[in-house]
Amino acid sequence: MIYKPGDPLTCRVEAQEPGGYGVTLLPSGIKGFLPSHEPIAIGLVVPSTFVCMNGEKALLSYAFIIGTTEQVQLSTASNEEMAFSVWADSNPVRGRLQRAVDLFMPPIAGVPLRKNVAAGESDQFIARLEQEGFTGCVKVDSESRPSRSAALFYKGRAVGGIYTKKSMREPYPMQASLMLMLEDLRKSDTEVEFYVLPDDFVLSLSSLFLGVSLERNRGVNNEKLMRKITSRFKEKKTTGCISLQETVPCALGFVFRGKFIGAYSIEDRRFDTSESYFLEQCKIRASFEMEAFLLPEAVESDSMLFGYSLSAEPFTAAQV
Numbered sequence: 001m002i003y004k005p006g007d008p009l010t011c012r013v014e015a016q017e018p019g020g021y022g023v024t025l026l027p028s029g030i031k032g033f034l035p036s037h038e039p040i041a042i043g044l045v046v047p048s049t050f051v052c053m054n055g056e057k058a059l060l061s062y063a064f065i066i067g068t069t070e071q072v073q074l075s076t077a078s079n080e081e082m083a084f085s086v087w088a089d090s091n092p093v094r095g096r097l098q099r100a101v102d103l104f105m106p107p108i109a110g111v112p113l114r115k116n117v118a119a120g121e122s123d124q125f126i127a128r129l130e131q132e133g134f135t136g137c138v139k140v141d142s143e144s145r146p147s148r149s150a151a152l153f154y155k156g157r158a159v160g161g162i163y164t165k166k167s168m169r170e171p172y173p174m175q176a177s178l179m180l181m182l183e184d185l186r187k188s189d190t191e192v193e194f195y196v197l198p199d200d201f202v203l204s205l206s207s208l209f210l211g212v213s214l215e216r217n218r219g220v221n222n223e224k225l226m227r228k229i230t231s232r233f234k235e236k237k238t239t240g241c242i243s244l245q246e247t248v249p250c251a252l253g254f255v256f257r258g259k260f261i262g263a264y265s266i267e268d269r270r271f272d273t274s275e276s277y278f279l280e281q282c283k284i285r286a287s288f289e290m291e292a293f294l295l296p297e298a299v300e301s302d303s304m305l306f307g308y309s310l311s312a313e314p315f316t317a318a319q320v
Helices: 066-074 079-090 119-131 174-187 199-210 222-236 275-284
Strands: 008-017 020-026 031-035 045-054 057-061 113-117 136-142 147-154 157-164 190-196 212-217 239-245 249-256 259-265 270-272 289-295
Touching: 008 031, 020 045, 031 045, 045 079, 057 079, 113 119, 119 174, 119 190, 136 174, 147 174, 147 199, 157 174, 157 199, 174 190, 199 239, 199 249, 199 259, 199 289, 212 222, 222 239, 222 249, 222 259, 222 275, 222 289, 239 275, 249 275, 259 275
Parallel strands: 031 057
Antiparallel strands: 008 020, 008 045, 020 031, 045 057, 113 190, 136 147, 136 190, 147 157, 212 289, 239 249, 239 289, 249 259, 259 270
């Protein structure tokens, strides 16, 4: 049986997995992964939405989002493009973190490049990043707004976005942040900072924006909890990110396919590849909240074009 992204389905919950549940699609019998922040009784039959296949396993979202129906019916995008649209629309991690542009780590090697982008050249600059498959970070400071923004790119597509202004009370969702960043670029000549980051770190960091919340705790032993979380990642060979935060994130731990690959202290602007460094951050911030995010394997499969194309709608429709 062939499913398309956005198809409404039913599935039977079989077993709990990190970030959700293993399920069986009905009546096909195909196995799948259903992300869920809420407990679901084993054996229960629940509604779901098909996202894409990862090998012989289906990636689903928990409920059929009303806006997705029209989006799927009217879209002329490829199944791979639509798979990401359905995923981002129906299973986001949005707005829970009070994020600042400094959340995006500086380059691991080398120094950032700077370029003055004229207002009339902003779309060409963004299109070139997509065409060249840029993986890394772009930061924008707008003096006229005034605002700061940043976008995280993976193979030319945006997988993270932050937009901040002094007048803000709540953080903007990712898609809105990206659209506002483009609006700033189109309105005036702006100096842009950009730099390359390794694929594994970008995918890990992208789970803060496009992943599944794996665990969230405050008032527990963060060192012990961190060991528990990294053990889960290692066992399943999965990718994700661990955030230590008070009112804002202060330290991040990166995991790629089960391996701890580094940590970044946002306060100190220090990066370290050792797991012991992040454990030390956990000890120092023992009372802080810890939250872990999981990035499903399917986002790296051929079944999904992971990330937003900033050279396509709705981003081009927002031109001024």
